[in-house]
Amino acid sequence: MKSKKFLGSIYLIIASVIWGAMFVVVKVIVDEVRPIQLVWLEYLISLVFLIGYSALKREKWHINWRDLRLIFWIGLIGNTISLVAQEAGTGLANAQTASVITSTIPAFMIIFGWLILKESLDKVKVFSVIMAMLGVVLIVGLKMSGSNVVMGILLLLLTSVTWALMSVLIKKVRTYSSLQITIMSTIVAVVCLTPFILSDMKSLISINFLDPKVFLSLLYVGAVSTSVAYVMWNKGLKVISASSSGLFYLIQPIVGSFLGWLMLGEQISFGFLIGSIMILASVWVSVKFDGSSPEEARLASAGNNI
Secondary structure, three states: OHHHHHHHHHHHHHHHHHHHHHHHHHHHHOOOOOHHHHHHHHHHHHHHHHHHHHHHHOOOOOOOHHHHHHHHHHHHHHHHHHHHHHHHHHHHOOHHHHHHHHOOHHHHHHHHHHHHOOOOOOHHHHHHHHHHHHHHHHHHOOOOOOOOHHHHHHHHHHHHHHHHHHHHHHOOOOOOOHHHHHHHHHHHHHHHHHHHHHOOHHHHHOOOOOOHHHHHHHHHHHHHHHHHHHHHHHHHHOOOOHHHHHHHHHHHHHHHHHHHHHHHOOOOOHHHHHHHHHHHHHHHHHHHOOOOOHHHHHHHOOOOOO
C-alpha cells in the first residue's frame, strides 16, 4: 500500500505541475481565445488523444449504470460547472483572488470525504490544510479586487465546492479505469458546453488557428493539461484519500508563480519561498500520516490502470 501511495502522490504532483504551467499558457492566448471557447476546444482536442490512446490500449468497455450515473455527475459538476465558474469568477475578480479562494478546495474535500466516504477527521489533516492555505496567501497575496469582486468570490467558492465534490465522487467509481472516467466525463462537458459555443459562433470563427502561438497553446491545454493531467489526477485520487489529495492541488500556484517569473517577467516575493515551503510541507505531513481504511484500500486497487 505504501508503494501505491507513493505512486499516487507522483500522479497528483504531475497533474498539479501541468495545471500550474497552464496558467502561463492561458495568459499567452487570453486575448486570442475567449475562456469558454478555450475550455470547449481543450476538451475536444483532449478527446482525440484520449480516445486514440484508449483504442491503442484496447481497453474493454462495459456498461455499469451505477458508475455511469456517477461519471455523469462528475462531468457536469467538475468538468463543466467548476471550470465555467472559475473562468467567470476570475474575470470578475482577479487571478490572485482566484488562487486564494480556490485554496479552500482541500478543506471542502475533507468535508466531503468525511460525509460521503466516511474518512476520518483528525488534527493532522486540519492542520495541514490550514498551513497550505496560508502558504497560498503568502505566494499570491491577499489583494481582493475586480469589476465585481463579491460575485467573483461567490463563483470561485462554487468552483471550490464543485471541484472538491467531483474529486470525492471519482473515488466512488469502481468499475472504470481512470482513462475511461476522464473520457466519459469530458464527453459530458463537451455536450453541456456546446449550446453556449453555438450561440456565439463568431468568437470561435474569429480565432486564428494557424497562428503558432494559438496552435501550440491549444495543443498544450488539450493534449497535456486536459488529457494527461486529468488522467493523472483521477488515477492519484484512486490511491490517496480525499482529505490528503486536495492539498496537491495547491502546488499549482507554486508552479504558476515560478513560471510567470521565469517566462513572463512577473515579480515574486520572499513570501513565495516561505509559502511554497509551507504548501510542500503540508502535503508531506498529510500523506505521511494518512491512514486509509480497509474500504479505501479496496477501492484503491479498483480501476488502477491508466
